[in-house]
Amino acid sequence: MSEFTSLLMQLGATEVRTVLNSGNAACTSASAADEFAVSVSQAIADRCGFEVDVLVRTAQEFAAVAALDPLGSVAVDASRSLVLFLSESPDASSLAALRAADLKPDQWRLSGRELYAWMPDGVSVSPLNKFLMRGNLAVAWTGRNRTTIDRIAGLL
Numbered sequence: 477m478s479e480f481t482s483l484l485m486q487l488g489a490t491e492v493r494t495v496l497n498s499g500n501a502a503c504t505s506a507s508a509a510d511e512f513a514v515s516v517s518q519a520i521a522d523r524c525g526f527e528v529d530v531l532v533r534t535a536q537e538f539a540a541v542a543a544l545d546p547l548g549s550v551a552v553d554a555s556r557s558l559v560l561f562l563s564e565s566p567d568a569s570s571l572a573a574l575r576a577a578d579l580k581p582d583q584w585r586l587s588g589r590e591l592y593a594w595m596p597d598g599v600s601v602s603p604l605n606k607f608l609m610r611g612n613l614a615v616a617w618t619g620r621n622r623t624t625i626d627r628i629a630g631l632l
Contacts, residue, residue, distance in 0.1 A: 477494040487512070487519060513530040544592070547584075554626075558599070560618070563589070565588060584604055
């Protein structure tokens with residue numbers, strides 16, 4: 477994470493704080509969120525030799541994500557309650573495929589560029605996770621459980 481912090485600072489970020497060893501960081505940047513995401517992705521490719529999707533949310537966007545908990549009445553284990561950050565909202569056909577898929581016992585709710593998920597049997601066996609890993613939403617995404625969401629929100 478120290479290399480990641482250094483990379484972000486070389487891109488002009490200040491007040492860089494990282495969370496765990498997960499690629500999560502909170503920082504201040506003069507760049508717009510989308511521009512900063514492209515810069516970070518390119519810097520990782522240049523430095524490490526591989527491409528990675530980078531998803532950025534502003535502090536206000538992240539605070540709103542953390543505050544919204546549409547599955548809170550059923551999601552009783554923070555490690556199995558996730559927010560999936562999407563690069564963009566899924567198109568109509570991808571969303572139709574998601575709605576039509578048999579993903580029980582998992583539950584999900586889409587709100588803008590976030591998919592809130594409850595995976596009661598765990599992420600590794602989750603039908604929703606398997607659906608997403610096959611690229612069925614046709615967008616880049618990354619997921620964080622509620623514990624990590626709370627940690628990141630605490631940094632902001």
